[in-house]
Amino acid sequence: MHATVPGESDGDEALMLAYGSGDARAFEHLYARHKGPTYRYFLRHTSDRGAAEELHQDLWLRVVRSRARYRADARFATWLYTLARHRLVDHWRRNGGDRFESVDEHDGDSADAGDGFVANETLDPLRCAMNAETGARLLDALAGVPAAQRDAFLLHVEAGLTLAEIAGLAGAPVETIKTRLRYAYRRLRAALEDLR
Protein backbone atom coordinates (compact mmCIF):
# COMPACT_ATOMS: atom_id res chain seq x y z
CA MET A 1 0.00 0.00 0.00
CA HIS A 2 1.39 3.35 -1.09
CA ALA A 3 0.38 5.19 2.06
CA THR A 4 2.93 3.27 4.08
CA VAL A 5 5.79 4.04 1.74
CA PRO A 6 6.94 7.66 1.78
CA GLY A 7 7.40 9.11 -1.64
CA GLU A 8 8.27 12.34 -3.39
CA SER A 9 4.96 13.89 -2.39
CA ASP A 10 5.55 13.42 1.29
CA GLY A 11 6.81 16.17 3.51
CA ASP A 12 10.42 16.41 4.50
CA GLU A 13 9.68 15.42 8.05
CA ALA A 14 7.86 12.26 7.03
CA LEU A 15 10.68 11.31 4.72
CA MET A 16 13.29 11.84 7.40
CA LEU A 17 11.33 9.82 9.92
CA ALA A 18 10.90 7.07 7.36
CA TYR A 19 14.61 7.09 6.72
CA GLY A 20 15.26 6.90 10.43
CA SER A 21 13.12 3.78 10.43
CA GLY A 22 15.32 2.20 7.77
CA ASP A 23 13.77 3.33 4.50
CA ALA A 24 16.69 4.26 2.24
CA ARG A 25 14.36 5.36 -0.56
CA ALA A 26 12.96 8.07 1.69
CA PHE A 27 16.42 9.51 2.05
CA GLU A 28 16.88 9.53 -1.71
CA HIS A 29 13.74 11.65 -2.12
CA LEU A 30 14.82 13.95 0.65
CA TYR A 31 18.28 14.36 -0.75
CA ALA A 32 17.04 15.02 -4.27
CA ARG A 33 14.85 17.76 -2.90
CA HIS A 34 17.50 19.59 -0.90
CA LYS A 35 20.84 18.78 -2.42
CA GLY A 36 20.94 21.77 -4.78
CA PRO A 37 20.07 24.39 -2.17
CA THR A 38 22.47 23.04 0.42
CA TYR A 39 25.29 22.80 -2.10
CA ARG A 40 24.68 26.35 -3.32
CA TYR A 41 24.40 27.60 0.24
CA PHE A 42 27.97 26.46 0.84
CA LEU A 43 29.15 27.51 -2.59
CA ARG A 44 27.92 31.08 -2.21
CA HIS A 45 29.43 31.37 1.24
CA THR A 46 32.83 29.95 0.34
CA SER A 47 33.16 30.80 -3.36
CA ASP A 48 35.11 27.54 -3.59
CA ARG A 49 33.71 24.48 -5.30
CA GLY A 50 36.02 22.07 -3.51
CA ALA A 51 35.14 23.44 -0.12
CA ALA A 52 31.47 23.49 -1.01
CA GLU A 53 31.57 19.84 -2.06
CA GLU A 54 33.30 18.83 1.15
CA LEU A 55 30.93 20.81 3.32
CA HIS A 56 27.92 19.53 1.43
CA GLN A 57 29.06 15.95 1.82
CA ASP A 58 29.84 16.41 5.49
CA LEU A 59 26.43 17.93 6.06
CA TRP A 60 24.56 15.04 4.53
CA LEU A 61 26.69 12.47 6.26
CA ARG A 62 25.74 14.17 9.50
CA VAL A 63 22.14 13.85 8.49
CA VAL A 64 22.73 10.15 7.90
CA ARG A 65 24.37 9.71 11.28
CA SER A 66 21.66 11.70 13.02
CA ARG A 67 18.75 9.79 11.50
CA ALA A 68 17.88 8.00 14.71
CA ARG A 69 17.90 11.18 16.75
CA TYR A 70 15.77 13.25 14.44
CA ARG A 71 12.48 14.42 15.90
CA ALA A 72 9.90 16.22 13.83
CA ASP A 73 9.58 19.04 16.33
CA ALA A 74 10.43 21.59 13.70
CA ARG A 75 10.65 21.75 9.96
CA PHE A 76 13.25 19.49 8.49
CA ALA A 77 14.71 22.40 6.51
CA THR A 78 15.29 24.39 9.69
CA TRP A 79 17.09 21.45 11.26
CA LEU A 80 19.05 20.84 8.07
CA TYR A 81 20.27 24.42 7.77
CA THR A 82 21.10 24.56 11.44
CA LEU A 83 23.52 21.73 10.81
CA ALA A 84 24.73 23.45 7.65
CA ARG A 85 25.40 26.68 9.43
CA HIS A 86 27.31 24.98 12.21
CA ARG A 87 29.40 23.16 9.66
CA LEU A 88 30.15 26.41 7.87
CA VAL A 89 31.20 28.13 11.08
CA ASP A 90 33.53 25.21 11.80
CA HIS A 91 34.99 25.54 8.34
CA TRP A 92 35.69 29.22 8.75
CA ARG A 93 37.15 28.67 12.18
CA ARG A 94 39.62 26.11 10.82
CA ASN A 95 40.51 27.78 7.56
CA GLY A 96 39.99 31.40 8.29
CA GLY A 97 37.39 33.26 6.40
CA ASP A 98 34.11 34.96 6.89
CA ARG A 99 32.20 35.33 10.10
CA PHE A 100 28.54 35.79 10.84
CA GLU A 101 29.38 38.97 12.68
CA SER A 102 26.75 41.57 12.95
CA VAL A 103 27.18 44.33 10.42
CA ASP A 104 23.72 45.71 10.73
CA GLU A 105 24.78 48.73 12.74
CA HIS A 106 27.47 49.97 10.42
CA ASP A 107 26.27 49.17 6.99
CA GLY A 108 24.77 52.43 5.89
CA ASP A 109 21.60 54.18 6.64
CA SER A 110 18.92 51.83 7.82
CA ALA A 111 16.19 54.10 6.50
CA ASP A 112 17.62 53.79 3.04
CA ALA A 113 17.95 50.09 3.46
CA GLY A 114 14.34 49.82 4.48
CA ASP A 115 13.27 51.60 1.37
CA GLY A 116 15.35 49.30 -0.70
CA PHE A 117 13.72 46.21 0.67
CA VAL A 118 10.46 47.19 -0.86
CA ALA A 119 9.97 46.02 -4.38
CA ASN A 120 11.22 48.71 -6.62
CA GLU A 121 9.21 49.24 -9.75
CA THR A 122 12.09 51.10 -11.30
CA LEU A 123 13.89 47.79 -11.71
CA ASP A 124 11.80 46.74 -14.61
CA PRO A 125 14.81 45.80 -16.67
CA LEU A 126 15.24 42.86 -14.33
CA ARG A 127 12.13 41.38 -15.80
CA CYS A 128 13.91 40.84 -19.06
CA ALA A 129 17.37 40.54 -17.70
CA MET A 130 17.31 36.88 -16.85
CA ASN A 131 20.45 36.37 -18.75
CA ALA A 132 23.98 35.41 -18.02
CA GLU A 133 25.17 38.89 -17.28
CA THR A 134 22.45 39.47 -14.77
CA GLY A 135 23.20 36.21 -13.10
CA ALA A 136 26.89 36.91 -12.99
CA ARG A 137 26.34 40.32 -11.52
CA LEU A 138 24.06 38.95 -8.85
CA LEU A 139 26.52 36.27 -7.91
CA ASP A 140 29.37 38.74 -7.76
CA ALA A 141 27.31 41.18 -5.78
CA LEU A 142 26.30 38.59 -3.23
CA ALA A 143 29.92 37.55 -2.77
CA GLY A 144 30.60 41.11 -1.63
CA VAL A 145 27.76 41.16 0.85
CA PRO A 146 28.69 40.69 4.54
CA ALA A 147 28.31 37.13 5.67
CA ALA A 148 25.38 37.68 8.01
CA GLN A 149 23.38 39.43 5.30
CA ARG A 150 24.38 36.89 2.70
CA ASP A 151 23.34 34.15 5.06
CA ALA A 152 19.93 35.66 5.58
CA PHE A 153 19.47 36.05 1.84
CA LEU A 154 20.52 32.48 1.06
CA LEU A 155 18.37 31.00 3.80
CA HIS A 156 15.49 32.97 2.38
CA VAL A 157 15.98 32.45 -1.34
CA GLU A 158 17.75 29.09 -1.52
CA ALA A 159 16.42 27.29 1.53
CA GLY A 160 12.98 28.91 1.56
CA LEU A 161 12.99 29.58 5.28
CA THR A 162 10.69 32.14 6.83
CA LEU A 163 11.88 35.18 8.71
CA ALA A 164 11.06 33.52 12.00
CA GLU A 165 12.93 30.38 11.03
CA ILE A 166 15.96 32.36 9.93
CA ALA A 167 15.82 34.35 13.13
CA GLY A 168 15.63 31.23 15.24
CA LEU A 169 18.46 29.63 13.33
CA ALA A 170 20.72 32.69 13.49
CA GLY A 171 19.83 33.44 17.09
CA ALA A 172 18.83 36.98 16.22
CA PRO A 173 15.57 38.90 16.46
CA VAL A 174 13.28 38.85 13.47
CA GLU A 175 13.78 42.58 12.99
CA THR A 176 17.50 42.04 12.69
CA ILE A 177 16.93 39.44 10.01
CA LYS A 178 14.69 41.83 8.16
CA THR A 179 17.37 44.46 8.27
CA ARG A 180 19.97 42.05 6.98
CA LEU A 181 17.71 41.08 4.13
CA ARG A 182 17.15 44.71 3.25
CA TYR A 183 20.83 45.35 3.03
CA ALA A 184 21.37 42.29 0.93
CA TYR A 185 18.60 43.15 -1.51
CA ARG A 186 19.80 46.69 -1.76
CA ARG A 187 23.25 45.57 -2.78
CA LEU A 188 21.91 43.17 -5.34
CA ARG A 189 19.69 45.80 -6.86
CA ALA A 190 22.59 48.21 -6.96
CA ALA A 191 24.55 45.67 -8.91
CA LEU A 192 21.86 45.71 -11.59
CA GLU A 193 21.23 49.45 -11.64
CA ASP A 194 22.87 50.16 -14.95
CA LEU A 195 20.84 47.49 -16.66
CA ARG A 196 17.85 49.75 -16.56
Next chain:
Amino acid sequence: MSDPRDTSLSGGDARIDAAWRSASREEPPARVDETILAAARDAVRGESPRRIDRARPAWWQRWQPLAAAAGVAGLALVLAQRLPTDAEPDETARTPVAESMRPESKPGVAAEDAPAARFAPESASPSAPAEPDRAVAPAPPAATVETANTTASRPALVQQGPAAKAAGQRLDDAPHSPAGAAVDAAASSVVSAPEQWATRIHALHASGQLERATEELREFRRLHPDADAYLPQELRAWAASVDADPSG
Protein backbone atom coordinates in the same frame (compact mmCIF):
# COMPACT_ATOMS: atom_id res chain seq x y z
CA MET B 1 6.62 52.39 9.68
CA SER B 2 7.23 48.90 8.54
CA ASP B 3 6.18 47.93 5.13
CA PRO B 4 3.56 45.22 5.12
CA ARG B 5 5.56 43.37 2.53
CA ASP B 6 8.39 43.00 5.03
CA THR B 7 6.43 40.33 6.83
CA SER B 8 6.32 38.18 3.75
CA LEU B 9 9.57 36.91 2.37
CA SER B 10 8.07 36.62 -1.07
CA GLY B 11 7.62 40.35 -0.93
CA GLY B 12 11.32 41.00 -0.44
CA ASP B 13 11.88 41.47 -4.09
CA ALA B 14 10.26 38.88 -6.26
CA ARG B 15 12.19 39.90 -9.30
CA ILE B 16 15.52 39.69 -7.57
CA ASP B 17 14.53 36.31 -6.25
CA ALA B 18 13.57 35.13 -9.70
CA ALA B 19 16.75 36.49 -11.22
CA TRP B 20 18.71 34.80 -8.51
CA ARG B 21 17.07 31.45 -8.97
CA SER B 22 17.67 31.68 -12.66
CA ALA B 23 21.36 32.38 -12.16
CA SER B 24 22.05 30.08 -9.23
CA ARG B 25 21.59 26.56 -10.50
CA GLU B 26 24.71 24.65 -9.55
CA GLU B 27 24.29 21.12 -8.30
CA PRO B 28 26.75 18.93 -6.42
CA PRO B 29 28.84 16.61 -8.59
CA ALA B 30 27.46 13.15 -9.26
CA ARG B 31 30.27 11.49 -7.34
CA VAL B 32 29.33 13.43 -4.22
CA ASP B 33 25.72 12.35 -4.68
CA GLU B 34 26.81 8.75 -5.02
CA THR B 35 28.95 8.95 -1.91
CA ILE B 36 26.16 10.38 0.17
CA LEU B 37 23.52 8.00 -1.10
CA ALA B 38 25.80 5.02 -0.63
CA ALA B 39 26.50 6.13 2.92
CA ALA B 40 22.80 6.50 3.55
CA ARG B 41 22.11 3.00 2.24
CA ASP B 42 24.98 1.54 4.23
CA ALA B 43 23.70 3.19 7.37
CA VAL B 44 20.28 1.55 7.18
CA ARG B 45 21.94 -1.77 6.41
CA GLY B 46 23.75 -1.49 9.70
CA GLU B 47 27.07 -0.53 8.21
CA SER B 48 28.92 2.57 9.15
CA PRO B 49 28.79 5.36 6.58
CA ARG B 50 31.61 5.32 4.10
CA ARG B 51 33.38 8.11 2.36
CA ILE B 52 35.02 8.06 -0.98
CA ASP B 53 37.35 10.97 -0.37
CA ARG B 54 38.62 9.50 2.85
CA ALA B 55 38.30 5.84 2.05
CA ARG B 56 38.55 3.58 5.05
CA PRO B 57 41.29 1.01 4.78
CA ALA B 58 40.38 -2.64 4.56
CA TRP B 59 40.59 -4.70 7.73
CA TRP B 60 43.89 -6.20 6.69
CA GLN B 61 45.27 -2.73 6.03
CA ARG B 62 44.23 -1.56 9.46
CA TRP B 63 46.06 -4.48 11.04
CA GLN B 64 49.12 -4.11 8.82
CA PRO B 65 51.19 -1.93 11.18
CA LEU B 66 50.53 -4.23 14.10
CA ALA B 67 51.41 -7.31 12.07
CA ALA B 68 54.60 -5.67 10.85
CA ALA B 69 55.60 -4.77 14.39
CA ALA B 70 54.96 -8.30 15.58
CA GLY B 71 56.99 -9.69 12.70
CA VAL B 72 59.94 -7.47 13.47
CA ALA B 73 59.80 -8.38 17.14
CA GLY B 74 59.69 -12.08 16.31
CA LEU B 75 62.59 -11.79 13.91
CA ALA B 76 64.63 -9.92 16.49
CA LEU B 77 63.93 -12.62 19.05
CA VAL B 78 65.00 -15.38 16.69
CA LEU B 79 68.17 -13.55 15.75
CA ALA B 80 69.00 -12.90 19.38
CA GLN B 81 68.63 -16.57 20.15
CA ARG B 82 70.75 -17.66 17.23
CA LEU B 83 73.63 -15.28 17.71
CA PRO B 84 76.81 -17.15 18.64
CA THR B 85 77.45 -16.91 22.32
CA ASP B 86 81.22 -16.56 21.80
CA ALA B 87 80.60 -13.25 20.17
CA GLU B 88 80.79 -11.89 23.65
CA PRO B 89 84.09 -10.17 24.29
CA ASP B 90 86.52 -12.63 25.75
CA GLU B 91 87.93 -10.57 28.52
CA THR B 92 90.52 -13.18 29.44
CA ALA B 93 91.87 -13.15 25.93
CA ARG B 94 91.87 -9.41 25.52
CA THR B 95 94.91 -8.73 27.60
CA PRO B 96 96.81 -5.51 27.22
CA VAL B 97 99.36 -7.50 25.28
CA ALA B 98 96.82 -8.58 22.79
CA GLU B 99 95.58 -5.07 22.43
CA SER B 100 99.04 -3.72 21.94
CA MET B 101 99.73 -6.32 19.31
CA ARG B 102 97.14 -4.79 17.08
CA PRO B 103 98.59 -1.42 16.32
CA GLU B 104 96.94 -1.25 12.97
CA SER B 105 93.61 -2.47 14.02
CA LYS B 106 90.95 0.00 13.21
CA PRO B 107 88.55 0.94 15.90
CA GLY B 108 85.05 0.02 15.15
CA VAL B 109 85.89 -2.87 12.84
CA ALA B 110 83.82 -5.55 14.38
CA ALA B 111 85.38 -8.35 12.39
CA GLU B 112 88.66 -7.85 14.18
CA ASP B 113 86.98 -8.40 17.48
CA ALA B 114 85.56 -11.69 16.42
CA PRO B 115 87.40 -14.77 17.67
CA ALA B 116 88.08 -15.99 14.19
CA ALA B 117 89.75 -12.77 13.31
CA ARG B 118 91.74 -12.69 16.51
CA PHE B 119 93.16 -16.12 15.91
CA ALA B 120 93.63 -15.91 12.19
CA PRO B 121 97.21 -16.89 11.33
CA GLU B 122 98.04 -14.11 8.95
CA SER B 123 101.72 -14.98 8.96
CA ALA B 124 100.82 -18.02 6.97
CA SER B 125 99.89 -15.78 4.13
CA PRO B 126 102.50 -14.95 1.50
CA SER B 127 102.65 -11.36 2.58
CA ALA B 128 103.52 -12.21 6.12
CA PRO B 129 107.33 -12.20 5.71
CA ALA B 130 107.26 -8.74 4.27
CA GLU B 131 105.21 -7.46 7.15
CA PRO B 132 105.98 -9.77 10.01
CA ASP B 133 104.83 -7.41 12.69
CA ARG B 134 101.48 -7.13 11.02
CA ALA B 135 100.64 -10.65 11.85
CA VAL B 136 97.37 -10.57 13.59
CA ALA B 137 98.06 -10.99 17.18
CA PRO B 138 96.16 -13.75 18.76
CA ALA B 139 95.26 -13.04 22.23
CA PRO B 140 97.96 -14.11 24.63
CA PRO B 141 99.96 -16.47 22.48
CA ALA B 142 100.27 -13.71 19.98
CA ALA B 143 102.97 -12.35 22.14
CA THR B 144 105.20 -14.88 20.45
CA VAL B 145 104.27 -13.83 17.01
CA GLU B 146 107.65 -13.09 15.77
CA THR B 147 109.44 -14.87 13.08
CA ALA B 148 112.93 -15.98 13.84
CA ASN B 149 114.34 -14.37 10.75
CA THR B 150 112.74 -10.99 11.13
CA THR B 151 115.14 -9.32 13.42
CA ALA B 152 114.91 -6.21 11.37
CA SER B 153 111.37 -5.80 12.39
CA ARG B 154 112.03 -6.59 15.97
CA PRO B 155 112.10 -2.98 17.15
CA ALA B 156 108.43 -3.04 16.58
CA LEU B 157 108.19 -5.16 19.64
CA VAL B 158 109.24 -2.20 21.69
CA GLN B 159 105.69 -1.13 21.48
CA GLN B 160 104.39 -4.49 22.40
CA GLY B 161 103.68 -5.92 25.74
CA PRO B 162 106.22 -7.50 28.04
CA ALA B 163 105.13 -10.99 27.17
CA ALA B 164 105.75 -10.34 23.53
CA LYS B 165 109.15 -8.82 24.28
CA ALA B 166 110.03 -11.75 26.43
CA ALA B 167 109.01 -14.12 23.73
CA GLY B 168 111.13 -12.26 21.22
CA GLN B 169 114.06 -12.36 23.59
CA ARG B 170 113.62 -16.05 24.16
CA LEU B 171 113.61 -16.73 20.51
CA ASP B 172 116.75 -14.69 20.09
CA ASP B 173 118.44 -16.71 22.74
CA ALA B 174 117.62 -19.96 21.07
CA PRO B 175 120.58 -21.73 19.53
CA HIS B 176 120.46 -22.13 15.80
CA SER B 177 120.74 -25.87 15.93
CA PRO B 178 118.54 -28.09 13.81
CA ALA B 179 116.38 -28.67 16.82
CA GLY B 180 116.39 -24.96 17.52
CA ALA B 181 115.45 -24.35 13.93
CA ALA B 182 112.53 -26.66 14.42
CA VAL B 183 111.59 -24.73 17.48
CA ASP B 184 111.95 -21.49 15.59
CA ALA B 185 109.88 -22.89 12.82
CA ALA B 186 107.26 -23.84 15.29
CA ALA B 187 107.50 -20.44 16.85
CA SER B 188 107.41 -18.72 13.52
CA SER B 189 103.99 -19.99 12.91
CA VAL B 190 101.41 -18.01 14.69
CA VAL B 191 100.65 -19.94 17.79
CA SER B 192 97.17 -19.03 18.50
CA ALA B 193 95.20 -21.92 19.64
CA PRO B 194 96.05 -23.82 22.81
CA GLU B 195 96.78 -26.86 20.68
CA GLN B 196 99.46 -24.99 18.81
CA TRP B 197 100.84 -23.61 22.03
CA ALA B 198 101.08 -27.15 23.36
CA THR B 199 102.81 -28.24 20.17
CA ARG B 200 105.38 -25.53 20.58
CA ILE B 201 106.03 -26.50 24.20
CA HIS B 202 106.40 -30.06 23.04
CA ALA B 203 108.95 -28.98 20.46
CA LEU B 204 110.91 -26.99 23.02
CA HIS B 205 110.88 -29.93 25.37
CA ALA B 206 111.92 -32.34 22.67
CA SER B 207 114.79 -30.09 21.64
CA GLY B 208 116.04 -30.01 25.18
CA GLN B 209 115.20 -26.42 25.90
CA LEU B 210 113.55 -27.32 29.13
CA GLU B 211 113.92 -23.92 30.71
CA ARG B 212 112.08 -22.25 27.86
CA ALA B 213 109.57 -25.06 27.74
CA THR B 214 108.94 -24.52 31.43
CA GLU B 215 108.46 -20.79 30.96
CA GLU B 216 106.11 -21.38 28.12
CA LEU B 217 104.16 -23.90 30.11
CA ARG B 218 103.80 -21.50 33.00
CA GLU B 219 102.61 -18.76 30.65
CA PHE B 220 100.33 -21.24 28.98
CA ARG B 221 98.86 -22.25 32.31
CA ARG B 222 98.49 -18.67 33.40
CA LEU B 223 96.31 -17.85 30.48
CA HIS B 224 94.71 -21.24 30.03
CA PRO B 225 93.75 -22.91 33.30
CA ASP B 226 93.23 -26.16 31.45
CA ALA B 227 96.54 -25.93 29.63
CA ASP B 228 97.73 -29.35 30.76
CA ALA B 229 94.84 -30.97 29.01
CA TYR B 230 96.28 -29.82 25.69
CA LEU B 231 99.71 -31.27 26.30
CA PRO B 232 100.65 -34.55 24.66
CA GLN B 233 100.69 -37.59 26.87
CA GLU B 234 104.46 -37.84 26.97
CA LEU B 235 104.70 -34.32 28.44
CA ARG B 236 102.19 -34.86 31.21
CA ALA B 237 104.72 -36.29 33.63
CA TRP B 238 107.18 -33.49 32.97
CA ALA B 239 104.42 -30.92 33.16
CA ALA B 240 103.34 -32.29 36.51
CA SER B 241 106.79 -31.45 37.83
CA VAL B 242 106.58 -27.84 36.71
CA ASP B 243 105.31 -25.52 39.38
CA ALA B 244 102.65 -23.14 38.42
CA ASP B 245 104.49 -20.31 40.04
CA PRO B 246 108.26 -20.45 40.32
CA SER B 247 108.24 -17.97 43.12
CA GLY B 248 105.79 -20.04 45.06
